[in-house]
Amino acid sequence: MTKIQRIQKILSGLLMLACTILLVAEPEIGLYVVALILGVSLLLSGLRSLIFYFTMARHMVGGKATLYQGIIVLDLAVFTLSMVDDPHFFIMLYLLVIHAFSGVMEILHALEAKRYGASAWRRSLAAGVVNLLVAVGAVVAVVFLHSTADLVFLYAACLFYSACVQFVSAFQKTAIVYIQ
Amino acid sequence: MQKDFHYYATYCAAFIAGYSHEESLDIAYSAQFVDLCSRTLLSKLKAPLSAATTQLQLELMNARTDLVGLQDITRIWASFHFLPGDLRAEGPEKSGRVYRSKYRLICKPNGDLVKDTVDLAKGGSLQAAGIAMHVLADTWAHSYFAGTPSLVINNTNNYFYELFPSDTGYQEKLVDFHHTPGSPDDLEKGIYNNSIYQGSENSIMNLGHGRAGHLPDYSFIRYKYLPAWANYEEIIKDNPHDYYYAFCQMVYALEFLRGLIPQFETGRYAIQAVSPYEEEIRQILEKRQLDACADWKALGEKLSGESVEDFDLNKYQAAYMALPENEKNKSFLGRFFLASLAQKSMVTNKIFKSGNLLAGFSVDYAENGFAGIRDFFKLIEAFAEEARHD
Numbered sequence: 001m002t003k004i005q006r007i008q009k010i011l012s013g014l015l016m017l018a019c020t021i022l023l024v025a026e027p028e029i030g031l032y033v034v035a036l037i038l039g040v041s042l043l044l045s046g047l048r049s050l051i052f053y054f055t056m057a058r059h060m061v062g063g064k065a066t067l068y069q070g071i072i073v074l075d076l077a078v079f080t081l082s083m084v085d086d087p088h089f090f091i092m093l094y095l096l097v098i099h100a101f102s103g104v105m106e107i108l109h110a111l112e113a114k115r116y117g118a119s120a121w122r123r124s125l126a127a128g129v130v131n132l133l134v135a136v137g138a139v140v141a142v143v144f145l146h147s148t149a150d151l152v153f154l155y156a157a158c159l160f161y162s163a164c165v166q167f168v169s170a171f172q173k174t175a176i177v178y179i180q
Numbered sequence: 181m182q183k184d185f186h187y188y189a190t191y192c193a194a195f196i197a198g199y200s201h202e203e204s205l206d207i208a209y210s211a212q213f214v215d216l217c218s219r220t221l222l223s224k225l226k227a228p229l230s231a232a233t234t235q236l237q238l239e240l241m242n243a244r245t246d247l248v249g250l251q252d253i254t255r256i257w258a259s260f261h262f263l264p265g266d267l268r269a270e271g272p273e274k275s276g277r278v279y280r281s282k283y284r285l286i287c288k289p290n291g292d293l294v295k296d297t298v299d300l301a302k303g304g305s306l307q308a309a310g311i312a313m314h315v316l317a318d319t320w321a322h323s324y325f326a327g328t329p330s331l332v333i334n335n336t337n338n339y340f341y342e343l344f345p346s347d348t349g350y351q352e353k354l355v356d357f358h359h360t361p362g363s364p365d366d367l368e369k370g371i372y373n374n375s376i377y378q379g380s381e382n383s384i385m386n387l388g389h390g391r392a393g394h395l396p397d398y399s400f401i402r403y404k405y406l407p408a409w410a411n412y413e414e415i416i417k418d419n420p421h422d423y424y425y426a427f428c429q430m431v432y433a434l435e436f437l438r439g440l441i442p443q444f445e446t447g448r449y450a451i452q453a454v455s456p457y458e459e460e461i462r463q464i465l466e467k468r469q470l471d472a473c474a475d476w477k478a479l480g481e482k483l484s485g486e487s488v489e490d491f492d493l494n495k496y497q498a499a500y501m502a503l504p505e506n507e508k509n510k511s512f513l514g515r516f517f518l519a520s521l522a523q524k525s526m527v528t529n530k531i532f533k534s535g536n537l538l539a540g541f542s543v544d545y546a547e548n549g550f551a552g553i554r555d556f557f558k559l560i561e562a563f564a565e566e567a568r569h570d
Contacts, residue, residue: 005247052381056279059272060332060408069379109238124242169248 188476210310262327
């Protein structure tokens with residue numbers, strides 16, 4: 001990793017941390033902020049697809065599909081941003097899908113690691129269970145408790161975790177030693 | 181390639197090159213172990229995790245695909261399974277730096293890195309020879325795919341035909357790809373598994389030959405397809421031909437490692453040494469079967485007159501774990517881990533020196549001293565130990 005990449009990771013971690021604090025301090029407006037973040041993320045994803053097409057996928061057999069995908073996602077981003085007034089559904093769906101998938105993957109990994117007798121399986125299992133709990137929590141917060149604040153706190157916790165991952169990653173040793 | 185080639189065929193190649201039965205078994209074991217030495221196994225053995233030569237499917241699904249994660253994946257797969265053919269390839273006109281970096285990791289046989297790999301194993305352990313044979317053989321099987329996640333390089337589309345030799349040339353049959361991991365390919369019906377299409381450039385699904393399923397790993401198959409990177413130019417892959425050359429090159433490389441040949445050169449093969457067995461080998465390679473272990477094993481036993489034991493993953497684990505920390509490098513697995521660290525270190529350095537950062541940073545110890553991942557300190561200790569003995 002270059003120094004600039006490490007700095008980028010630290011800045012991105014700090015930004016996530018700032019968002020976490022904002023969400024916890026002001027849960028009233030927090031939900032709108034979260035919806036805005038998701039809408040903007042979609043917008044950036046569409047732009048990223050277009051950049052990907054012009055820098056790389058245009059050399060690829062069938063690469064035109066990336067161009068069309070970028071345009072469609074951009075459209076979707078605009079649509080999402082126009083619905084920021086009722087964001088419960090979007091955040092719940094986001095938390096549900098992302099964490100349920102990660103949870104299942106972690107648990108499968110833990111089972112495989114256990115079969116090999118590796119000690120790391122407990123950590124994977126714990127991570128998988130936590131991810132599944134977050135997904136379940138998102139559904140409970142919206143469907144059963146109708147609690148906007150709980151949903152915001154849940155999202156804030158996930159954001160905090162992502163910030164920590166960025167910090168750890170920024171300080172990780174990554175160079176390979178070459179001995180002739 | 182699979183166990184049939186990496187274990188049993190490597191045993192045959194080593195024996196033809198003049199190694200003893202026991203030495204051939206050690207080389208073959210090491211060659212096959214490359215496909216099994218995952219971080220999960222290493223953590224169980226409390227061995228250096230950087231010695232990993234492969235990633236389990238679920239390790240991959242779990243792997244980070246940020247910059248650091250991708251570099252880690254690339255180091256493993258480009259060093260041991262998809263050795264780049266030309267680190268200075270030009271690529272398409274007006275392509276950007278990132279595209280070119282990926283393009284330059286496309287695996288092909290007879291590249292400079294094959295020579296570097298074999299040279300690195302020279303004078304080393306039998307485990308180093310085994311690792312080199314795995315890497316060399318895979319350059320033939322995995323040609324035209326890259327050991328880094330990349331949609332723009334590794335993707336394939338519906339234009340994918342199996343070719344059957346006929347009197348008039350080849351008959352074509354459209355390959356029917358399914359996405360049911362774990363279920364075996366159906367040779368009769370021509371149904372093969374492959375990884376599902378993922379539009380994301382760095383998705384794990386786009387690593388290596390996943391999009392072409394196991395076809396590159398079968399010695400009997402011939403097929404044609406449109407690789408993502410070749411600007412709609414069709415590639416015909418003739419595995420029986422390629423696997424035969426892979427075998428002959430292994431024998432040639434092993435003769436070099438034994439000191440029978442002064443220099444290893446790319447593009448040269450031990451055609452003469454293998455010729456007495458050519459017919460039998462070609463028969464095995466052409467036989468339409470998912471697993472050719474039994475046939476290669478029979479050939480190996482015929483060659484040496486000894487029983488070739490089946491590959492046992494647990495064979496050396498207890499011995500490694502029983503040794504105290506300062507003795508581990510002398511064990512079978514300890515030597516394997518040192519050789520794998522050396523191979524990974526060398527390939528990463530060559531990729532880095534070519535201006536390509538996809539495999540991460542490489543710090544030259546001779547110039548800058550030790551910095552970076554601590555596991556590699558084992559290499560310095562091993563070299564120091566070797567120097568003391570010399």
